[in-house]
Amino acid sequence: MSPFDPLPLAASASNLLAAREQMAFTLGFHIVLSCLGVALPATILVANYIGLKKGDEAAMELAKRWSKAMALTFAVGAVTGTVLSFEFGLLWPGFMDRFAAAFGVAFAIEGIFFFLEAIFLAIYIYGWKRLSGWAHFWSGVPMVITGIGGAFSVVAANSWMNQPQGFTLDAAGKVVDVEPLRVLINPATGYEVPHMILAAYMVVGFLVASIYAVGMLKGRRDRLHRLGLLIPLTIGLIATPIQLFVGDTAARAVADHQPAKFAGMECIQEGGGHQTEWVGGICTSDGVKAGIGIPDLDSFLVGFGADTHVTGLNEIPNDERPPANTFLHLSFDAMVGIGTALLLLGVWTAVVWWKRRDIPRTPWFLRIVAVSGVASILALWAGWIVTEVGRQPWIVQGYMRTSEAVTEAKGIWFTFGLVLLLYAALGTTAVLVLRAMSRRWREQGVEAVQSPYAPRTTEAAR
Amino acid sequence: MSKADAAAAILWVGATFYALFGGADFGGGFWDLIAGGPERGERPRALIQRSLTPVWEANHVWLIFVLVVLWTAFPPAFSAIFTTLYVPIALAALGIVLRGAGFAFRKSIVGLQGRRAMGATFAISSVLTPFFMGTVVGAIAAGNVPAQGNGDAFSTWLQPLPLLIGAMFVATGAYLAAVFLVGDARRAGDEEMERYFARRALGAAVIAGAFATAGLIALHAEALYVFDRLTSQGLPLVILSLVCGAVLLAVLLRGARRPLRPLAAGAVIAVIWGWGVAQFPYLLPTSLRIDQAAAPDPTMTIIFIVFAVAAVLVLPSLALLYTLAQRDLLESEH
Secondary structure, three states, rough: OOOOOOOOOOOOHHHHHHHHHHHHHHHHHHHHHHHHHHHHHHHOOOOOOOOHEEEEHHHHHHHHHHHHHHHHHHHHHHHHHHHHHHHHHHHHHHHHHHHHHHHHHHHHHHOOOOOOOHHHHHHHHOOOOOOOOOHHHHHHHHHHHHHHHHHHHHHHHHHHHOOOOOOEEEEOEEEEOOOOOHHHHOOOOHHHHHHHHHHHHHHHHHHHHHHHHHHHOOOOOOHHHHHHHHHHHHHHHHHHHHHHHHHOOOOHHHHHHHHHHHHHHHHOOOOOOOOOEEEOOEOOOHHHHHEEEEHHHHHHHHHOOOOOOOHHHOOOHHHOOOOOOHHHHHHHHHHHHHHHHHHHHHHHHHHHHHHHHHOOHHHHHHHHHHHHHHHHHHHHHHHHHHHHHHHHEEOOOOOOOOHHHHOOOOOHHHHHHHHHHHHHHHHHHHHHHHHHHHHHHHHHHHHHHOOOOOOHHHHHHH | OOOOHHHHHHHHHHHHHHHHHHHHHHHHHHHHOOOOEEEEEEEEHHHHHHHHOOOHHHHHHHHHHHHHHHHHOOHOOOOOOHHHOHHHHHHHHHHHHHHHHHHHHHHOOOOOOHHHHHHHHHHHHHHHHHHHHHHHHHHHHOOOOOOOOOOOOOOOOOOHHHHHHOOOOOHHHHHHHHHHHHHHHHOOOHHHHHHHHHHHHHHHHHHHHHHHHHHHHHHHHHOOHHHHOOOOOOHHHHHHHHHHHHHHHHHHHHOOOOOOOOHHHHHHHHHHHHHHHHOEEEEEOOOHHHHHHOOOOOHHHHHHHHHHHHHHHHHHHHHHHHHHHHEEEEEOOO
């Protein structure tokens, strides 16, 4: 046993657990930043467009501030994303060795999108002063497209792990032929990719809106705060109903494609028709305890009929059942619950807006928006827990177990501990720096901040 | 040329870009580190920050490009390298996080204390990261990575050759950065900084050359296959690199300022391709050949398409970014 391996577990089992925890933690950290990379550009460009088109200084100021915040979050996201690509090799060499030839094509394509996003992000972020208004705006548009393209590629790789296809194995299990299009467009791509892109828009919409809701609760009711709340909130609220539709489709597809995952997340012990839909509760081998049960609803949701057969864990071989069923189930419920609550928030906002062109007056509206950002991040994490933990014990569904993929390298618990400390420092510093930036902007005041674009005359005079 | 060889060439192209641009960014951090106290180091640090800010993230993507091409086109090589050299690789990853975060945070912090802490984080990790990357390359060249992976975690890279290559990476980055910064200072009309970095370019060139010579001796001792090919098939490239380096030294000593960049880049490119030629046909000398590690043909085809798209879309975009940055149309100060 190595000095780095303090737990009295068999080395491989210990490594597997440590590697899974480290991967989950670093992915969970990065995914929030990638949401910002995917959806913040569009949010900024909406404000930028309003600013340019209507000469709205508050909107312009918002676009400028958000792009400065994005400069920071994108930098942190670029390095935490790099960590993930290192971890593919450091934690899961068995997976890469056998299957990278197949799913790697998705990452090769992602490379292009990431490249273009980094380039145009730099041009946009640092082009505020010296580029002319509309040229600058258009330099930002590629960020939106490449953000979506990048999300497509990465999530296509993940959906391939859920629904692997498009490759041929020889007798030794080596990939000998690849059909790249079938790798990219696998049965899970159609729902996983839009589910994640919409999630990114929801996280960014509600997160940015929540910051301005807090400001408004503190009595800052200027136009800047109003727009800072309305622009992102509208984006989040538009994405929400579409997301619920996509998510519902995804759940049905999972029931069909990955019945073990579905049985785990819905706590279905005995397969059959007339399945109860359980909200909350603890999963036990005799069914759900302490949850709220709605008879027949689960069968109905899966196949639009109360007698639809839903696979139960009893129909899944023992060693192919997902672990931690209560955790899975509660994660799934948390995601759906938060999504539904955000939908109701949207209905409320829309009705009030339709009646009197304003947001609801009660402070409870702002309080709810203020927590919606954190709530949407929790829903994001919960969704990834369902996807990833629900696929266990497989890393490539039906083809390779996670235990076969993990590294034999020593010291994963040690690196995991180090990563925890490092990311805690990284996250704390990022939040502190962003708060300090926001305080600086506030103290300077909107008026004190010079117009974002320098007069062209000074340019010409240089 | 087989499809696998072409994919290996693409891998080398990516590595070349990363060495030139990512390497120069690391070098900028090196000069930042040894620029002295807050007052003495203020001007060089400001110039370094102005030069790096708009471009470092785009430059960093070449590393992702190299990793992705390596694992997609040559999966067994990727996993053999990562299961053997995981210690320096993990340390390089740590350095990448600290460097990127330190640099981004430093710009956004106002207070001197915080700026110094972030600046130190950025600068120190700018030296450690290329060093550990160099040890990885050195260990591969030395033939210390077994094809089936899981080589010894320490003895594979704690050897003279890998450590020398690590030092050479740091020195080469510093050399490239100094040369690039001479040009940036010149454009900014800052003659003092121009001289400042010209002196440092000269020093770094001599030190990088010394490490390269020591590396060659270690190569002879530890990696005879690579040494033999480097001094036969690879000899023209070695000579080209020497000529570029010598002319650059002469130009600097005469006090002239051009052509610095093409010469510095030429010297580095020649070394990287000399290494490639010397390793051929092995990815991991002498245990894994390019064709043995190659992914199936359709995967290679995707790599070619991606490379073609990169050439058509990414390179012009990068050129646009560099042009805007060089013409001072992008400003780094908020």
